[in-house]
Amino acid sequence: MVTDEQLSAIKGAKVLMVGAGGIGCELLKTLALSGFQDIHIIDMDTIEVSNLNRQFLFRQSHVGQSKAKVARDAILKVRPNINITPYHANVKDPDFNVDFFKEFSVVLNGLDNLDARRHVNRLCLAAGVPLVESGTTGFLGQVTVHVKGKTECYECQPKPAPKTYPVCTITSTPSKFVHCIVWAKDLLFAKLFGDKNQENDLNVRSTDSSGSSEHVEDVFEWKKDEDIEAYGKRVYDHVFGYNIEVALSNEDSWKNRNKPRPIYIKDVALTEVTQQNGDPDKTSVSGDPLSVSAMTILGLKNPQDVWGLAENSKVFLEALKLFFLKRAKEIGNLSFDKDDQLAVEFVTAAANIRAASFGIPLHSLFEAKGIAGNIVHAVATTNAIIAGLIVIEAIKVLQNNEKNYRMTYCLEHPARKMLLMPVEPFEPNKSCYVCSETPLWLEINTKRSKLRDLVEKIVKAKLGMNLPLIMHGSALLYEVGDDLEEDMVANYTANLEKVLAELPSPVTGGTILTVEDLQQELTCNINIKHREEFDEEKEPDGMVLSGWTQPVVSKNGDMSKENGASTSNTSQAVSVEAEEDDDIEMLPAVGAPAGKKRKLSEDSNFAGSDLPSVVDDSEAIAMLDENGERKKKRVQ
Numbered sequence: 001m002v003t004d005e006q007l008s009a010i011k012g013a014k015v016l017m018v019g020a021g022g023i024g025c026e027l028l029k030t031l032a033l034s035g036f037q038d039i040h041i042i043d044m045d046t047i048e049v050s051n052l053n054r055q056f057l058f059r060q061s062h063v064g065q066s067k068a069k070v071a072r073d074a075i076l077k078v079r080p081n082i083n084i085t086p087y088h089a090n091v092k093d094p095d096f097n098v099d100f101f102k103e104f105s106v107v108l109n110g111l112d113n114l115d116a117r118r119h120v121n122r123l124c125l126a127a128g129v130p131l132v133e134s135g136t137t138g139f140l141g142q143v144t145v146h147v148k149g150k151t152e153c154y155e156c157q158p159k160p161a162p163k164t165y166p167v168c169t170i171t172s173t174p175s176k177f178v179h180c181i182v183w184a185k186d187l188l189f190a191k192l193f194g195d196k197n198q199e200n201d202l203n204v205r206s207t208d209s210s211g212s213s214e215h216v217e218d219v220f221e222w223k224k225d226e227d228i229e230a231y232g233k234r235v236y237d238h239v240f241g242y243n244i245e246v247a248l249s250n251e252d253s254w255k256n257r258n259k260p261r262p263i264y265i266k267d268v269a270l271t272e273v274t275q276q277n278g279d280p281d282k283t284s285v286s287g288d289p290l291s292v293s294a295m296t297i298l299g300l301k302n303p304q305d306v307w308g309l310a311e312n313s314k315v316f317l318e319a320l321k322l323f324f325l326k327r328a329k330e331i332g333n334l335s336f337d338k339d340d341q342l343a344v345e346f347v348t349a350a351a352n353i354r355a356a357s358f359g360i361p362l363h364s365l366f367e368a369k370g371i372a373g374n375i376v377h378a379v380a381t382t383n384a385i386i387a388g389l390i391v392i393e394a395i396k397v398l399q400n401n402e403k404n405y406r407m408t409y410c411l412e413h414p415a416r417k418m419l420l421m422p423v424e425p426f427e428p429n430k431s432c433y434v435c436s437e438t439p440l441w442l443e444i445n446t447k448r449s450k451l452r453d454l455v456e457k458i459v460k461a462k463l464g465m466n467l468p469l470i471m472h473g474s475a476l477l478y479e480v481g482d483d484l485e486e487d488m489v490a491n492y493t494a495n496l497e498k499v500l501a502e503l504p505s506p507v508t509g510g511t512i513l514t515v516e517d518l519q520q521e522l523t524c525n526i527n528i529k530h531r532e533e534f535d536e537e538k539e540p541d542g543m544v545l546s547g548w549t550q551p552v553v554s555k556n557g558d559m560s561k562e563n564g565a566s567t568s569n570t571s572q573a574v575s576v577e578a579e580e581d582d583d584i585e586m587l588p589a590v591g592a593p594a595g596k597k598r599k600l601s602e603d604s605n606f607a608g609s610d611l612p613s614v615v616d617d618s619e620a621i622a623m624l625d626e627n628g629e630r631k632k633k634r635v636q
């Protein structure tokens with residue numbers, strides 16, 4: 001039952017929804033049916049066919065149209081008298097500044113990536129507007145409340161580390177199918193079809209140890225006038241045959257492991273390939289290069305079938321050929337995309353051939369696509385439950401009903417017959433640089449690192465700033481923006497290429513830099529500490545930022561699913577453990593008061609051991625080098 005007070009809070013509210021996808025559609029419906037009268041929606045996407053199974057405001061005929069606009073129209077059909085304002089735009093656009101955010105009573109996030117979530121968190125803090133944040137991953141979900149000065153902000157708690165694999169597991173000693181997938185998409189696919197200038201670990205080890213004079217680059221290069229089939233077979237033999245032989249020559253690696261088997265194309269029965277691949281024009285029904293398919297040519301219809309070695313080898317050669325013949329223009333710029341059929345076919349086949357070599361069970365294209373795309377299938381019901389919880393919290397926020405704010409976790413399995421676990425929110429983390437103005441420390445070689453390194457690796461990548469400005473005292477070293485004068489732009493561009501100690505206002509040990517994002521209205525002070533040497537393996541950035549909350553992995557190391565988690569949209573990782581007194585202890589978050597407890601709400605009798613450990617989808621599988629450092633930024 002909604003009380004009169006609640007109803008008047010609802011009626012007087014002006015609400016901003018960010019994201020009109022899986023959660024957003026449910027949320028808009030629930031807001032409208034709960035009596036909200038003034039709703040603004042930002043979403044930058046258009047509707048895709050794959051959204052239709054769970055984003056119920058959208059129909060086939062809407063494919064290609066703005067999500068925000070179509071969602072509005074759909075709701076106006078059932079609630080014609082409410083005001084819904086759609087924006088088909090990125091929430092990071094400068095138009096959505098602090099003044100824009102200040103217009104709202106509450107902001108509700110239904111996003112699917114960390115970057116946008118952090119940005120909205122900062123704008124909400126700057127504007128003093130409460131934020132209700134949410135996320136789902138399959139059956140798991142959560143809703144959290146962030147009110148400046150009252151509860152933790154979205155960035156007070158560290159986010160989970162993505163599932164990572166040591167580089168050598170990927171390049172040399174795979175033991176699971178997912179390792180073969182990572183190899184196929186991040187190394188082989190990237191090497192053949194991606195940016196040639198990108199660092200790539202494919203071959204590094206095997207060639208080094210063999211002392212072979214063969215130029216690795218040549219192996220992957222399609223030579224002028226070379227028959228495309230001969231080229232495909234050459235690549236095949238190199239990666240599945242020769243490289244495995246080289247790896248086998250290092251006896252020590254295989255003392256405690258099963259030896260892989262080199263596979264050469266001549267050993268695989270490929271008789272049908274030449275007959276079936278005669279007409280590449282039949283590959284694409286619509287003429288759209290993205291619908292080119294090796295499976296279609298080869299007559300392989302069911303994506304759920306597990307192909308044998310011969311079929312995988314055929315798909316491998318055919319897909320490689322189609323890329324070069326039908327999608328030549330894209331070569332050099334491609335990165336793996338789960339919605340790119342030919343890319344999925346190639347990666348499935350390559351991963352399976354490698355799996356066959358290492359005695360790992362083969363998988364169907366459907367399964368491989370799920371693993372490669374980090375897909376945890378979205379569950380519409382979870383989105384609906386989460387949307388309901390967002391509205392419940394939003395109403396409390398509108399009434400300033402602080403005592404009753406709850407973070408709620410939606411579980412996969414009931415614990416003590418409960419599927420929803422409400423938890424009292426944390427207080428703000430005093431060492432959060434986003435909401436508590438904590439200074440940061442940066443160790444860096446000021447005589448070698450350029451301003452560009454600092455901007456890219458720290459200010460953008462780590463601090464999540466969108467439009468940064470960097471100052472040393474009153475000297476402006478760097479700034480971005482549309483309204484800058486030409487000579488200023490030239491000045492900043494020149495500064496980017498200078499080493500820190502040689503900037504017009506030199507940055508050396510002891511310097512305090514002020515870094516500001518004008519849009520986010522976030523300012524950080526960074527204390528610079530000069531350091532000569534960095535460990536290339538452990539500190540690949542060549543700089544170390546501290547005072548910044550790094551992601552942590554849960555005690556059982558199980559922050560993400562085996563396949564690298566999900567494509568959907570969980571906002572925050574929490575790993576909690578029940579204690580006897582029904583308090584739940586949080587993982588010791590970096591920067592968070594040690595031993596701090598997260599209290600179960602009194603209305604909860606939840607104390608199960610099977611508590612959620614939910615991950616953000618915005619990061620996925622990555623690789624670690626031998627020392628456990630993350631190697632690749634992000635794997636698509």
Ligand SMILES: Nc1ncnc2c1ncn2[C@@H]1O[C@H](COP(=O)(O)OP(=O)(O)OP(=O)(O)O)[C@@H](O)[C@H]1O
Pocket residue numbers: 018019020021022023024042043044045050051067089090091092110111112113116378567568569
């Ligand atoms: N920076 C952003 N600005 C505006 N909208 C955003 C931004 N980042 C993400 N979104 C929107 O958030 C929504 C998240 O919805 P959801 O997680 O259901 O993703 P989806 O793209 O609809 O589906 P899937 O990723 O599973 O194919 C998307 O509609 C997306 O456009």
Ligand SMILES: [Zn+2]
Pocket residue numbers: 152153154155156157428429432433434435436
């Ligand atoms: Zn914070």
